[in-house]
Amino acid sequence: MKKVIVIITAVLTVSFAGCEQKPKETVNNKTTENSVTSANTKDSKESLPKKMADAATITARKQVPVLCYHQIRDWSEKDSKSSRDYIIPVDAFKAQMKILADSGYHTILPDQMYDYLAYGTALPEKPVMLTYDDTDDDQFNIAAPEMKKYGFKGVFFIMTVSLNRPKYMTTEQVKQLSDEGHVVESHTWDHHKVTGYKTPEDWVTQIEKPKKKIEEITGKSSHCFAFPFGLWNREAIPELKKRGVQSAYILSTKRDPDDPLFTIRRIIASGFWSAPTLYKAMIASFK
Numbered sequence: 001m002k003k004v005i006v007i008i009t010a011v012l013t014v015s016f017a018g019c020e021q022k023p024k025e026t027v028n029n030k031t032t033e034n035s036v037t038s039a040n041t042k043d044s045k046e047s048l049p050k051k052m053a054d055a056a057t058i059t060a061r062k063q064v065p066v067l068c069y070h071q072i073r074d075w076s077e078k079d080s081k082s083s084r085d086y087i088i089p090v091d092a093f094k095a096q097m098k099i100l101a102d103s104g105y106h107t108i109l110p111d112q113m114y115d116y117l118a119y120g121t122a123l124p125e126k127p128v129m130l131t132y133d134d135t136d137d138d139q140f141n142i143a144a145p146e147m148k149k150y151g152f153k154g155v156f157f158i159m160t161v162s163l164n165r166p167k168y169m170t171t172e173q174v175k176q177l178s179d180e181g182h183v184v185e186s187h188t189w190d191h192h193k194v195t196g197y198k199t200p201e202d203w204v205t206q207i208e209k210p211k212k213k214i215e216e217i218t219g220k221s222s223h224c225f226a227f228p229f230g231l232w233n234r235e236a237i238p239e240l241k242k243r244g245v246q247s248a249y250i251l252s253t254k255r256d257p258d259d260p261l262f263t264i265r266r267i268i269a270s271g272f273w274s275a276p277t278l279y280k281a282m283i284a285s286f287k
């Protein structure tokens with residue numbers, strides 16, 4: 001320890017002695033000098049806690065486009081016109097991913113969105129978030145491999161009741177998505193809307209237990225949520241907060257001016273949209 005102090009003192013003395021012409025000793029001791037400087041910088045950064053922006057500042061930030069997908073498969077005759085909004089034919093999905101990649105978009109994940117909104121942390125150029133609701137297995141079989149072609153990562157909002165049921169993802173598939181760098185988060189236990197929860201037990205069943213289950217499967221913290229049907233009310237937000245949820249996603253309705261982190265907007269990518277239509281809708285909706 002004493003030796004280190006002696007070296008530092010020597011470096012500082014030499015540095016102060018000649019600002020114009022750096023003596024040879026300073027150059028020789030550059031590593032020591034740099035390590036002292038970076039250690040000081042780190043200390044000062046750690047001593048300043050990050051200050052979260054207020055709601056008005058968060059609301060004023062440019063919105064990042066967030067797309068919401070459900071099923072990705074070709075339509076069958078049985079699919080009604082209204083359900084086709086939620087079913088993207090495979091080629092249409094592929095074209096949508098391609099137009100995003102060709103246009104220079106980079107996918108971001110919920111922690112990046114949170115840091116951007118709460119603290120103003122920079123995002124990659126042309127950010128977009130790709131989210132997938134409801135646990136359908138074509139999200140694993142079709143969406144994930146297609147995203148992989150472009151280095152995209154997505155967010156999978158799952159209902160834990162659906163795991164391992166026919167046509168839904170298995171626990172192993174969800175774990176694999178998480179291991180591959182995608183994010184798996186909660187969309188409740190069985191898709192009941194939060195505006196209908198009446199007892200404390202409802203919150204435990206729909207919010208607490210699924211969060212814990214996801215953490216058990218992925219081995220990672222779960223602190224993000226997507227409201228079923230995009231439906232929310234102001235009473236739900238403190239209930240989510242006290243259960244460790246840090247941000248929540250709605251659909252294309254208006255954000256809460258007081259709690260914008262709990263009402264982050266998304267648009268549903270319609271099964272009727274071509275890739276250019278999706279692109280235009282995305283630009284128009286997120287300003």
Ligand SMILES: [Zn+2]
Pocket residue numbers: 133134187191228229
């Ligand atoms: Zn849903």
